[in-house]
Amino acid sequence: MNVESISDLDRTLGCMVGGAVGDALGYPVEFQSWPAIARHYGSSGITRYEIDSRGLALISDDTQMTLFTAAGLLLGMTRGYMRGIMGRFDEYCRHAYIDWLHTQEWRSRKEGARVVSWLMNVPELYSRRAPGNTCITALKTLEVGKEVHNDSCGCGGVMRTAPIALISYLHDYRGNCNKVAAQVARLTHLHPLGFLPSVVLNDILMQILGGKACDSESLHRAVLVAAGRLPSVMSEDDDGKSYGTLWPRHVVQLQEILAKAIDLAHTDIPDHEAIESIGGGWTGHEALAIAVYSAVKHADSFEDAIISAVNHSGDSDSTGAICGNIVGCLLGRNSIPACYTEKLELLDVIEEMAHDLYTGCIIGEYERCDTPEKRRWEKKYCYFEWPKGEE
Numbered sequence: 001m002n003v004e005s006i007s008d009l010d011r012t013l014g015c016m017v018g019g020a021v022g023d024a025l026g027y028p029v030e031f032q033s034w035p036a037i038a039r040h041y042g043s044s045g046i047t048r049y050e051i052d053s054r055g056l057a058l059i060s061d062d063t064q065m066t067l068f069t070a071a072g073l074l075l076g077m078t079r080g081y082m083r084g085i086m087g088r089f090d091e092y093c094r095h096a097y098i099d100w101l102h103t104q105e106w107r108s109r110k111e112g113a114r115v116v117s118w119l120m121n122v123p124e125l126y127s128r129r130a131p132g133n134t135c136i137t138a139l140k141t142l143e144v145g146k147e148v149h150n151d152s153c154g155c156g157g158v159m160r161t162a163p164i165a166l167i168s169y170l171h172d173y174r175g176n177c178n179k180v181a182a183q184v185a186r187l188t189h190l191h192p193l194g195f196l197p198s199v200v201l202n203d204i205l206m207q208i209l210g211g212k213a214c215d216s217e218s219l220h221r222a223v224l225v226a227a228g229r230l231p232s233v234m235s236e237d238d239d240g241k242s243y244g245t246l247w248p249r250h251v252v253q254l255q256e257i258l259a260k261a262i263d264l265a266h267t268d269i270p271d272h273e274a275i276e277s278i279g280g281g282w283t284g285h286e287a288l289a290i291a292v293y294s295a296v297k298h299a300d301s302f303e304d305a306i307i308s309a310v311n312h313s314g315d316s317d318s319t320g321a322i323c324g325n326i327v328g329c330l331l332g333r334n335s336i337p338a339c340y341t342e343k344l345e346l347l348d349v350i351e352e353m354a355h356d357l358y359t360g361c362i363i364g365e366y367e368r369c370d371t372p373e374k375r376r377w378e379k380k381y382c383y384f385e386w387p388k389g390e391e
Contacts, residue, residue, distance in 0.1 A: 003233070004349035009358050010332035011209060012166050016354040019066060019162055021340045022320030024049060024057040026310030030130065033313040034339075036273050049340045049343060056345040058216020060129040061323040062159040063350070067102060067182065070353045074361070077167065078381040084235030087294045089164070089173075090183040092254065097187065101139040103147075104131050118380040121224040124346055130158040138188035153193035154285035155289030157185025161198040163357060165205035178233050186237075189284065192250035196243065197284040199233055200226045200254065201322065204382070206290075208329045212339040216299035219330065220262050221247040223292050227255045233362050239304045254285045256261050261289040265297035271308040276299055280314030287315060291322035295330070 006014075029037050049057035068149050073091035079085035095116045102115075103126045119125055136151040141148045161181050168177035179204035185195035203226030207213050213222040231244025231251050238246055257278065264274040274293060279286035285305050294309035299300040302324075309323035310316040328336065341347060363369055368377045 006332040006334075008170060008209070009355075010334060011329050012170065012330035012358045013333035013354045014331060014335065014363075015205065015325050015349060016066070016070075016328070016350055016357070017333055017341065018324035018336060018345070019304075019321045020059050020063040020324070020344060020346075020350050021328070021336060022309060022322070022324025023308040023317045024059050024344055025306055025340070026316030026318070027058060027060045028128070029310065030031075030060070030315060030317045032316075034276065034311065035313075037289045038272075038312075041365050045307065046178065047307050048339065051343060055343060057084070057340075057343050058127075058129065060317045060321075061104075061135070062318055063346075064103070064125055064129065064131075065097070065135070065156070065160040066144050066162060067119055067349065067353055068096045068117060069093055069098040069160045070167075070357055071099075073163055073167045074356055075116060077171065078361045078363070078377070081363065082382065084365060085160075088183065090182050090187055092183050094187055096145050097135075097139050097171055101136065101143065101376050104136065106127050119349075122346070122349055124349075135196075139350050140282040142187065148188065148190065150189070151191045152391075153191035153283045153285070154188045154189060155281060155284045155315060155318045155322075157195050158197040158201055158284045158288055159190040159321050161185065161201050162205060162329075163353075164198075165202045166357045168202070169206055169209040169358070170273030170358060172261070174206070177206065178229070179235070182235070182243075183237070188249075191284045192243075192247040193254065193283055196230065196247065196250060196254050196285070196391055197288040199230055199243070200258070201288055203229060204326060204366060205329055207245070208326070211329060216265075216296055218301050219326075220265070220296050223262060223296070223299050227258050230254065254288075257285050257289040257291055261293040262296055265293050266380075271297070272312050275308075275314075277317075281312070281319040282315050287318050287322055288315075288320040291326060294319075294323045295326040297357045299327065299330060302331050303337055303340070306340075324327040 076092035099117045130296045135156045136165045138148045164181045181198040182195045182249045185198040187304040207222040213219040278289050281287040281290045294305045298305035305327040363374050
């Protein structure tokens with residue numbers, strides 16, 4: 001495959017669908033140890049989906065929240081196009097995440113839900129798929145207008161980051177997108193190792209989209225470049241100080257675990273052993289490092305990369321999702337084998353959201369919504385209508 005000829009649309013679809021594929025493959029073994037996985041699935045671990053009674057491979061909260069991240073970003077983008085001014089992207093994501101919270105509580109508008117996203121009209125999203133306690137608790141706090149206080153370094157921030165790079169690269173929000181990634185993750189995860197990994201992942205994806213990574217070696221370099229730039233990112237929420245000044249110990253800790261992951265990717269150590277030496281992936285920095293390890297080691301094969309990323313003792317769906325984002329973006333949608341897409345839950349919704357991220361806002365303040373596409377966009381991102389009977 002000539003990865004240099006992959007289109008932006010193919011990379012966008014690959015990133016979004018790839019993340020969902022890694023998530024769905026890893027979800028059944030999320031809380032299992034590697035020995036238990038090997039006993040049940042064989043020495044290669046899980047390589048094909050566990051299918052539910054409907055014949056589908058289920059996504060987890062990782063893909064759910066990624067979709068709501070994308071919805072929030074597109075709400076913000078549309079607001080800017082329609083009004084000529086917009087707030088920070090994290091504010092729009094906050095509203096979208098509260099919508100996601102309502103799906104986890106099976107709450108509709110008649111029960112007090114404030115709806116901003118068309119995703120609220122997707123019945124399958126009203127499913128609890130082991131949502132993280134940190135996300136649930138933080139969003140309940142934000143919903144009532146209070147300030148979140150926690151010290152969580154869980155991976156619930158980095159697992160939902162990918163759409164930020166896509167909208168930033170495709171629609172020229174590039175100037176501060178690394179900072180935006182941190183701000184969005186920081187809505188729920190306030191420990192530096194809970195939001196700094198989002199900065200690095202965003203930077204890696206931006207480099208892939210910009211053509212600076214096309215194989216294992218260049219992806220290796222992209223990871224090191226992203227980690228090297230991390231200390232100089234400025235935090236406007238902390239008096240404009242740099243991350244390196246604010247959190248020097250945590251910056252170094254993240255850089256070191258990423259360097260370890262890359263070093264391991266160039267050895268012959270079996271994947272599950274290498275990953276076990278990195279950690280379980282429950283924290284943001286460990287989850288990103290595991291995903292980087294698998295992506296760098298198997299940069300030429302989407303299938304090999306995600307199989308590597310989910311077969312370990314730990315947070316398999318999150319490490320699979322992040323790895324799927326990276327390798328899907330690197331190799332494109334067409335690199336994903338049909339066996340991973342044909343039975344993927346909500347594939348149509350995931351691809352619809354990817355197309356919306358790729359297209360971007362197609363309406364404006366002084367334009368008539370005089371085509372079906374423009375009316376569709378207006379309905380999805382300017383206001384939302386519940387189906388009759390749901391009021």
